[in-house]
Amino acid sequence: MSVTSTPFVDPHRLGHVAGVPPTWVISGRGEGGPAPKRIVVGYGFWIFLLSDIVMFSALFATYSVLMDATAGGPTGEQLFNLRHVALETGCLLASSFTCGLASLALNEKNLPRYLLAMTVTCLLGGAFLALEVTEFADFVARGAGPTRSAFLSAFFTLVGCHGMHVTLGLLWALTIMAQVVAKGFRADIARRFLCFSLFWHALDIIWVGLFTVVYLLGAGA
């Protein structure tokens, strides 16, 4: 029992809870045992999200470098409609908020509120996608497709990649809704939802960089 007299608790250990008396140091699982699965799963998915953000940073760098390479074609100032972009931003921000409300309803195991929040999340995400597709179609119709200039290639790659993420996120949202309906608020389903909500919020963070670098810096200043 010499272990109990000098309990060592590493405050930086994964899953450490502040203020918890270190009684479990004697559990024989080494520094209190493994962290809860929810923490480990969240951490792993966070690493994936960061790698995704690093990939986006390469696309952002490409766009920043090629921003002025319009090859005599239309510039961002002529193409971008900031009112349209503001609407897209509002949709995505609101859907991020309702996704947060859905995670609260999931914690309370409140199925009707969960389904309502997720439905609104999907509708707002769908509205965002519809706005983006309209914008792309409008650009192509005005002769500003991805093949027109290096600027437009970089634009369609960056914004299209984000749009593709939103599309996959929508499919994932519908899947996780169906899983909750079919299997209930099980612990593993709750962890899958945690990953989805992290993904959805991260997409909104990327959109913040996107509307600032691409649209506001491209059209205004």
Add this chain to the structure above:
Amino acid sequence: MSEGEHQFPHHADTGPGEQPLEPSEGGARSYLIGLGLAILLTIASFFFAGSDAIWGPAIPIALIVLAIAQMGVHLVFFLHITTAPDHTNNVMALAFGVLIVFLVIGGSVWIMSHLNANMMPTAAMMQMR
């Protein structure tokens, strides 16, 4: 397992596969504060982009500062990245990610702007052909 398993505090660690603990996040209030701040920062961004309220050459810097602030708001109030010990590893990974992002974007823009500045003007290059 031994009966000693049950005397561990409920909010201490549990082994993998056991019922996870309910996250004690800020609740609806956290999301509401985050939404309010994000809306304010977004409106500020869109307002300053097309206005002459601030000195013209400073607008890009103002927009980038507003964007970074809004990303911070999203991280804290939506993704719940905090200074709690639970999040130490998440914060360390985030710091590394931010480092790479700044190296990739900042380095590319820096190098390419120097290359562009040193390039021969297109007209002069045409004459050399």
